[in-house]
Amino acid sequence: MHEPETLGDVLAKRGVSRRGFLKYCATLASLMALPPSVAAQMADKLTRATRQSVIYLSFQECTGCLESLSRTHSPTLEGLLFDLISLDYQETLLAAAGHAAEEARANAMRANSGKFVLMVDGAIPLKDGGVYSTIAGRTNIEILKEAVPHAAAVIAVGTCSSFGGLPHANPNPTGAVSVGTLMEKGLIERKPLINVSGCPPIPVVISGVVAHFLTLGTLPELDGYGRPKVFFGDTIHDRCYRRPFYDQGKFAKTFDDEGARNGWCLYELGCKGPTTYNACATAKWNGGVSFPIESGHGCLGCSEPDFWDAGSFYAPLPAPRAPLSAAAGAAIAVGVAAGAAVGLAGLYKRKKAQQAHTKLTVDDLETEKKP
Amino acid sequence: MGTSLERGIQGFIEQVDRPTASFFESCVRCGMCAHACLFYTETGDPKYTPIYKLEPLRRVWEREYTLFGRIKKWLGLSKPVTEAELKEWEPLVYDSCTLCGRCSLMCPVGNDIVYMVRRAREGMVAAGVAPDGLKQAATRAVKIGSPMGVQLPALKTQIAKAEKETGLAIPFDKEGAEYLMVLSSAEIIEFSEIIPAAARIFHAAGVSWTFSSDAFEATNSGIQIGSSDIATELVSRIVRAAERLKVKYVISPECGHAYTALRWEGPNLIGRPYPFKVIHIVELLDELRAAGRLKTEGMEDEKLTFHDPCQLVRRGGVVEPPRNVLKMVASNFVEMEDPGTLNWCCGGGGGVSSNERADELRLKVFSRKKTQLDQLGVRTLVTACSNCRDMLEDGLEHHRMDIKVVGLTEMVAEHLKQ
Amino acid sequence: MTGVELLNWARGPGLQIALVVFIVGVAIRFIEMWLLGKSPDFAEARGSAAAGGWRTLFTRSLPMPGALKRAPLVFLGGYVFHIGFFITFLFYAPHILFLRAVTGFSWPALPAYLIDVIGLVSIAALVAVLVHRLTDPVRRFLSRTGDYVAWAATFLPLLTGYFAYHRLVTDYTTMLALHVLSFELLLVLIPLTKLMHTFTFAVSRWYNGAIAGRKGVKV
Structure with a gap:
């Protein structure tokens, strides 16, 4: 195995100047709300770092996330993501196909076991044994079960892998779930998980997370949904x-x-x-x-x-998510009928009391006083 | 048959109607009615909060007439009203409520609380839970003819006295007279000046009137104790007499609850409209004044004020007539604080005056009237209700206040143009 | 359950359930009351019952003379929170969108900062009213559990609305969900508590005015 390339080597090959890279780091630092001084450190550290090995698994997805990440005409900030990582397996981008591709994945996993970052794109169907999405005859959940134990961390790319997304939408015919749900349910091993949601997610968020991981060796702080707070802290x-x-x-x-x-x-x-x-x-x-x-x-x-x-994209947020008129109509009918029943029962009760009424006389009052 | 808890509960059940149910539905326990009630304002005791006096009726309504109450009853989550509870509420329903109706003006959601107290008394009395004083008064009214035990000979004596005093013939049982005059027993015994006064005024104004030997008692203990059965019996006597004498009007005397009984409750008690009209004597005086048939001379020059009888004014609608009439004969008439429909009760209406047990409380809460009168510094207090007059005199004496109480009709008679 | 799930539930099934309970409950309580009827009045009228009824329906919104002095807090607190509650409910732009979606009607909104202030003042008034209920002898004596439940049901939509608007306590989505849920709780509790006076007060005022109006008394 040859000596792994550092990120600096790659950048040099691609003709990215140090100045340009510093600018990139400064942008990342500012997006991640880190002090500007960190930018230089980050650049320094990243330049010397080995490119992060990444295995990218695609499940129930539309490739929109990958489109978002890879669609770069010139070395843009987003494009630099692919300089930070060594994308060791990505079915769509891989030149190899069939058994060769599967072999590439196995190799990458073996070579970088415990060090690679697993990116997951798409939801995972569980219904009927997960048959609704298979690759080379293996279900998504099987593939994931195999890969996760070797990963250093998992990044769920896009809303489908983060929260279930479109496949999970009502009525969720395939029983699609997110990576997080699988971990919660104990169906896959628990590993540090970062949800980078969005349909598609913002590419720079992923580079930010990877840069954070490479620079500081830790994962960024996450919000209640497992999303990096620095990018998902405000509405x-x-x-x-x-x-x-x-x-x-x-x-x-x-x-x-x-x-x-x-x-x-x-x-x-x-x-x-x-x-x-x-x-x-x-x-x-x-x-x-x-x-x-x-x-x-x-x-x-x-x-x-x-x-x-969450209802129509064009219905204002306060509008009810589902129509109410049918329920309201039924409620009126039931309410009126029940009210009438209770009311008529009351009328009947009063009428009975009035019919049973015997005239009160002063003699009645007197008898009360006797012991 | 006697009275029983069961009869009482049935009585409550009979009384619930749409307004009552709506009032109970609407109450938000804001407690404002307490501030309208002199039994609370003068004692500061929260149990006198008007709406609280209706708890037994409210609970019966809830258990019997609401779905949720019926479910609670069915599940055993609500307890039935007990006799002990009715007894506990008796002083609240009878001793500390004069049916003055001031709370009904205060209530922000618009509950006519006194409308319900009147109805609650129907159940209370059917359960036999009513003050002895009121039971005895009602018994005397039915059996003797008057709550104070006054009988026809006593009236005849007073009439003879009045005829002698005025030199006028006072008509008795005169068929075809336009007006039938009835009196409250207090007016026959204590305030009999009303008889010569009325005689002189009606003579001067040319009013065709008569007394009836069948029905001379205007008061109605049935209304006060809260028994429509007894009230109907008492009011029917007057209706029968009026129909027999074919009068056009029955004159309600200077008595507040008699006016309510005759004018507003009577037709509903007998279940049909009257073939005659009921007019309060002060209303009649005002009509005569407006028609120019009532001519007076001279004025009372001393500062005086008018006490509004609740049943006549707030619950009766005779607001302006007493003022119009009073202004004919008094040059220095001043209004009390909270005049007219806002008036504060004398403390003895709604049967409280017949209920000796309530005397102490009634005299205590008279402090409200005292405050009102002290503010004005008057020496003469005019009113148009003999029960108010009785209660005012009692209260003034108890509070050692030197104020003279005068009936309005009498005062007018004194100024009749000769 | 996440904030979004909670919000989706509140805007969907939650709202449907609340609306059904509200409509069924209010219909039952109103109709069971209405059907009891009122017996005819044979006494010759001096004035118009209907005129008195309509008159009192409106005039009873003003305190009886002298009442303000006797119980200022009940009246002022009551006015402020009732008016404040209805202004925030009816004139905050997002609420109008909700009402438009439900009823089809819409009207101009008040600026958000104004609603913010009014909401805060209403919250303060409700707190004052609660403290008064807990400390004043009459109100403490009269109060039942349901009175405190009704208070909370009125208070929570205002409080959660305020929190959501200012991004306080938790994330906006969760707070918005809690706000919608608190409104649904209010809907459910209207027919189950004294909050029913929202509807029956009109009947009560009308009868009070009508009974007096017939006698020629203005109340």
Whole structure:
């Protein structure tokens, strides 16, 4: 086995200047809310570090996450992710196919056992023995069971592997679950798990996590959903440049009204920004060009669990998730019938009491006084 | 047959109607009614909170008429009202409530609390749980003809006296008279000045009137004790007499609850409208004044005030007439604090005056009237209810206040133009 | 259960359950009361019962003369929290969106900062009203468990709403879920507690005014 390349070697080969790399590290540091002084340290450490071995497993997914991570025309900040890692197995990107590909995975696992980072993309179906997603005749859960014990940490890439995502959406016909759920249920070994949710996730978040791991040797601090707090600490709404319009009560009512053209708040058009934790409003997309709200569409809440089941993307957040009229109609019928029954029973009771009434006389009052 | 707890509970059940149920549904236990009730304001004892006086009725309503109450009853989660509880509530329902209705004005959700107290008494009396004083008064009213035991000869004596004093013939059992006059027994015994006063006023105004030997007692102990059966018997006497004499009006005398009994409850007790109208004597005086048939001369110049009888004013609707009439004969009439429908009770209405057990409490809470009167510094207090008058005199004496209480009709008679 | 799951439940099945309990409960209590009826009044009327009823329905919102002085806290606290509660409920933009989705009607909202202040003032008023209930002899004497339950049911939507608005205590999603759930608890408890007065007060006031109005008395 040849000496593993350091990250510095790779960067040099790719013609990335030290200055450019410093800039990259400074951006990462700032995104991760680390002091600027860390940037230089980070650059130094990363340059000398061996590229992180990564095995990337794809299950019930749409390849959107991989698209998001790999779609780079020029060495952009996002693109640098692939300089940080040595992607030792990724079915879609792998040149090899069939048995050769399977062998590559086995090799990578063996060579880097206990050191590689396992990235998981897609949910894992459990129903009917997991037959709904298989690779080379093996179910996703089998593959995962085999890989996880050798991994140093697991990064769930995208909402499907983080929370179940689209496959998990009601009625969840394949019994799809997230990596975290599998660990909770004890179906796979427990390893440090980082959920980088989003449909797709923001690439720089993954590079940030990997950089953190490489630089500090630890995983970043996570929120209640196992997401790195530095990227998922605020809601889209709280960081949204349209927030002042919300506070002023200025809302676009349709996608084509004056409010929409003036860039007013999209809350009434179903924006889920208030309940969505992600870095879109700050990190943005496409090399920092824009993010959905900036393009005039409300946030779908894609980085949140069960976002597919949260009702229409275009129904405002306060609107009921399910129609109420049928239930209300039935309730009125039941209520009126029950009320009428109790009321008529009351009337009957009173009538009976009145019929049974015997005239009270003063003699009755006197008899009471006798012992 | 006697009275029994069962009869009492049945009595409560008979009394629950839509307003009662709505009132109980609406109560938020804000306690504001306490601040409208002189039994609370003068004692500071929370048990006198008006709505609390209705607990037995409320519990019967809840157990018998609400789905949740019925479920609770069925599951054994609510206890039936016991005789001991009724006895515990007796002083609250009878001694510390004069049916004045001030609480009904206070209630923010609009509960007519006194409407319910009146109904609660139906159940209480059917259970035999009512003050002895009231039971005895009701018995005398039914058996002798008057709660104070006054009989026809006593009235005839007073009428003879009045005829002699005024030189006027006072008509008796005159068929076809326009007005039938009835009196409260207090007016026959204590405040008999009303008889010559009325005679002189009606003579001067040319009013065709009569007394009836069949029905001269206007008061109704049945209303006070809360028995519609007894109240019906008593009110029917007047209705029968009025129908026999074919009068157009029955004059309710200067007595608050007699007015309520005759004017507002009577037709409902007998279950049909009257073929005659009921008019309070002060209303009649005001009508005569407006028609120019009542002419007075001279004025009372001393500062005086008017005590609004609750049943006449707040519960009766005769608010302006006493003021109009009083202003004819008094140049220095001043209103008390909280006049008219806001008035504070004398403390002895609603049967409290017949209930000796309540005397101590009644005299204690008279402090409210004392405060009102002290603020004005008047020496004369006019009213239009002989029961109020009796209670005011008692209270004033107890509190050693030197204030004269005068009946309005009498005062007018004194100023009749000769 | 995660905050999002809780919110999804609250906005979906939770709301349906609460609405059904609310409608069934209110219908039962209202109809069982209404059907009891009122016997006809044979006494010759001096004034109009209906006019008196309608009049009192509105005028009873104002305190009886002298009442403010006798129990200022009950009245002021009561006014502030009732008015505050309804302003925050009816005029906060997200609430209007909820009501629009449910009823089809919508109306202009008040600025959020104003709702914030009104909500806080209402919370303060409710706390004051509770302290008064616990310390004042009359109110303490009258109070039953249900009164405190009703208080809490009124208080919680305001409190969780305030917390959610200011991102306090826990994450916004969870707090929003708790806010929606507290509103659903309020809906459920309306027919189960004295909160039923929300509907029956109108009947009570009407009868009070009508009974007096018939006699020519304005109450």
